[in-house]
Amino acid sequence: METRIERIKKQLHSASYKLTPQREATVRVLLENEEDHLSAEDVYLLVKEKSPEIGLATVYRTLELLTELKIVDKINFGDGVSRYDLRQEGAAHFHHHLVCIECGAVDEIQEDLLEDVEAVVERRWNFKIKDHRLTFHGICYRCQAKVEEKTV
């Protein structure tokens, strides 16, 4: 955890940004809630718990900065809110998501899975892929279990 923050600090420095206390507090919230898909507002409220003096605009600016440095990815699941998701360390591409249309849960897929598809797209469409967004909408394993219970 600490080492992860250290590495993020270095990433910022090599792009000539500083890891200010506000930025560190924001990064810590993201690390502590890595499983979730927090909106900027969510992050703001969580950061405020430990650093009440922080301003909303600073959180937005920090998230924008982290997005720019590919430390987090900004994603949109169709509700009107952008969400921020820490990238796995060293991951070249953004991971995928499973959005349950029953319960709204969002699960992550860290495996790439798209290598073959991307090779086809690069060749057939002559498109130089830099990143991707892949989200599946459907029924998660938990909700499938619930339906079975009812029908039994």
Place this chain on the structure above:
Amino acid sequence: METRIERIKKQLHSASYKLTPQREATVRVLLENEEDHLSAEDVYLLVKEKSPEIGLATVYRTLELLTELKIVDKINFGDGVSRYDLRQEGAAHFHHHLVCIECGAVDEIQEDLLEDVEAVVERRWNFKIKDHRLTFHGICYRCQAKVEEKTV
């Protein structure tokens, strides 16, 4: 074109909705700009050209309705605006997109390409897939050509 509107009319009717003049005007704009990825505001302005009396909320409601019936898909490319994209007739799944990070162009891929990946996801994550969103970010063939010109 006319037959396509007829079929959309039937889809609406079988869900007990009417194809009002306002809804028809909106659908026509979507059909006439099938290549584009219009925002609700874009659609509103285009519909207004031919039906100046239409209200913005009606356009929003119509787009929401068409989304619900899977006639169009709502998509978000990261700018703060939702865009609406006609689904290919009979297509089970939403098509994919290529977003150019140089010029902003959005191209479409109508081929599925995800069949194998979806089979893996359904099995390994026990997730019942109903739909998907796949967008690649990168450099389109046009911008690649431009860079080559410069370096020659």
Place this chain on the structure above:
DNA sequence: ATAGTAATTGTTACTTAATATTAATTATAA
């Protein structure tokens, strides 16, 4: 250390996409 410069922040105002409200209109059914 000190003055000066640049980066960063907090507050507040503002913009704008999208939704909610409501009265009026249109279509449908009895």
Place this chain on the structure above:
DNA sequence: TTATAATTAATATTAAGTAACAATTACTAT
């Protein structure tokens, strides 16, 4: 025709995100 339901236009409202700007903090060069 009268009543009922669906749909609409106009307007007000909400809320995510951005912009402006003065104040603070950090760094640089003397």
